[in-house]
Amino acid sequence: MKKLRTQVGIVGAGPAGLMLSHLLHLEGIESIVIEAQGRSHVEGRVRAGVLEQGTVDLMRRTGLGDRLDRESLLHNGVYLSFEGNRHHLDFRELTGKGITVYAQHEVIKDLVRARLDAGGQILFDTTELAISGVESSPLIRFHRDGEEYEVRCDFIGGCDGFHGVCRPSIPEGVLRVFERTYPFAWLGILAEAAPSSEELIYTYTDRGFALFSMRSPTVTRLYLQCSPNEDIRNWPDDRIWKELFLAGDAAHIVPPTGAKGMNLAIADVTVLSRAISDFYRSSREDLLAAYSSTCLRRLWKVQRFSWWMTAMLHRWDSQNEFDHRRQLAELDYLTSSRAAMTSLAENYVGLPLE
Numbered sequence: 303m304k305k306l307r308t309q310v311g312i313v314g315a316g317p318a319g320l321m322l323s324h325l326l327h328l329e330g331i332e333s334i335v336i337e338a339q340g341r342s343h344v345e346g347r348v349r350a351g352v353l354e355q356g357t358v359d360l361m362r363r364t365g366l367g368d369r370l371d372r373e374s375l376l377h378n379g380v381y382l383s384f385e386g387n388r389h390h391l392d393f394r395e396l397t398g399k400g401i402t403v404y405a406q407h408e409v410i411k412d413l414v415r416a417r418l419d420a421g422g423q424i425l426f427d428t429t430e431l432a433i434s435g436v437e438s439s440p441l442i443r444f445h446r447d448g449e450e451y452e453v454r455c456d457f458i459g460g461c462d463g464f465h466g467v468c469r470p471s472i473p474e475g476v477l478r479v480f481e482r483t484y485p486f487a488w489l490g491i492l493a494e495a496a497p498s499s500e501e502l503i504y505t506y507t508d509r510g511f512a513l514f515s516m517r518s519p520t521v522t523r524l525y526l527q528c529s530p531n532e533d534i535r536n537w538p539d540d541r542i543w544k545e546l547f548l549a550g551d552a553a554h555i556v557p558p559t560g561a562k563g564m565n566l567a568i569a570d571v572t573v574l575s576r577a578i579s580d581f582y583r584s585s586r587e588d589l590l591a592a593y594s595s596t597c598l599r600r601l602w603k604v605q606r607f608s609w610w611m612t613a614m615l616h617r618w619d620s621q622n623e624f625d626h627r628r629q630l631a632e633l634d635y636l637t638s639s640r641a642a643m644t645s646l647a648e649n650y651v652g653l654p655l656e
């Protein structure tokens with residue numbers, strides 16, 4: 303068995319795990335990142351693409367800004383489209399901030415490169431990962447290249463996503479789950495086509511939500527509301543193109559519920575890396591103890607915003623004519639009131655970290 307020792311063992315090489323490792327390194331703290339997938343898989347996984355200003359600022363501040371500045375697209379707002387009309391929300395004018403389009407897998411490539419250039423350890427292609435000693439002596443065990451590994455550490459960063467092994471390892475009674483299951487899902491389409499609109503278009507139609515977005519000047523990302531049990535065979539290319547045409551220029555990039563995911567992951571590890579480095583510098587544990595409550599305060603506001611956008615922009619099975627009219631009135635109010643627009647813009651470009 304290979305036995306390794308590090309200060310922070312990090313499970314998962316997504317945005318949270320890699321950024322945590324990067325931030326800790328800048329504070330002089332060692333970590334090892336352990337990832338189930340291969341490097342090419344994580345660097346090619348198409349997911350998010352909308353970065354809040356705070357995420358961009360953090361990347362620049364920590365030496366990850368070069369390619370981002372060269373290749374990203376800067377947007378000053380989004381369009382909301384309903385009842386045949388398109389309304390522009392100018393975030394720059396409303397909040398002084400914009401949003402940046404830069405694909406999540408490009409962020410991942412920059413982070414992997416930065417970690418490897420700095421001599422950091424990322425162990426890809428691992429299997430059978432298990433963690434133990436969470437409350438006493440943290441230990442991560444896994445297999446790689448037919449060999450068994452053991453990593454002893456002071457802390458484990460559980461950054462292995464929603465379906466990973468870390469979440470269920472939180473001792474009973476400590477983990478509290480608050481859940482809302484939405485009665486729809488999203489068909490995501492990645493098209494090798496230049497975006498037909500300069501900015502994102504969120505659309506509410508009779509057949510539901512559609513979002514038009516992009517990942518680069520040559521790649522368009524679209525989302526369409528569909529059923530959670532949707533069979534992909536129900537969506538031949540013809541139907542997709544028909545839907546997209548009928549929705550105007552609109553399609554959907556990221557479900558509003560998910561559009562904040564990567565930014566939240568980055569926000570979390572910013573708080574966590576500060577707390578861990580404070581612990582090593584001054585043996586103070588108060589920031590670590592406050593980690594959850596610090597993040598949860600912001601998280602719930604982001605959760606509320608995602609829920610509100612989703613509720614406003616989707617067709618619900620249970621929806622009656624009253625609900626439909628109310629949704630249209632909400633959109634009408636939103637696009638005609640500066641106060642309402644400012645509230646959306648403030649949340650969309652990203653709430654302050656603390």
Ligand SMILES: Cc1cc2nc3c(=O)[nH]c(=O)nc-3n(C[C@H](O)[C@H](O)[C@H](O)COP(=O)(O)OP(=O)(O)OC[C@H]3O[C@@H](n4cnc5c(N)ncnc54)[C@H](O)[C@@H]3O)c2cc1C
Nearest residue numbers: 314316317318338349350351462463556561562563564565
């Ligand atoms: C289609 C789609 C579109 C999205 N669009 C947006 C968007 O526009 N904006 C936005 O901000 N967010 C968006 N999101 C959400 C965003 O992608 C996630 O919130 C983000 O990836 C979360 O980062 P993470 O590091 O916490 O988890 P992940 O990116 O899921 O990373 C977890 C890592 O852990 C690894 N792992 C899992 N289990 C194990 C194990 N047992 N052992 C070792 N490794 C393991 C996984 O392979 C993975 O690499 C989108 C998500 C999807 C699916």
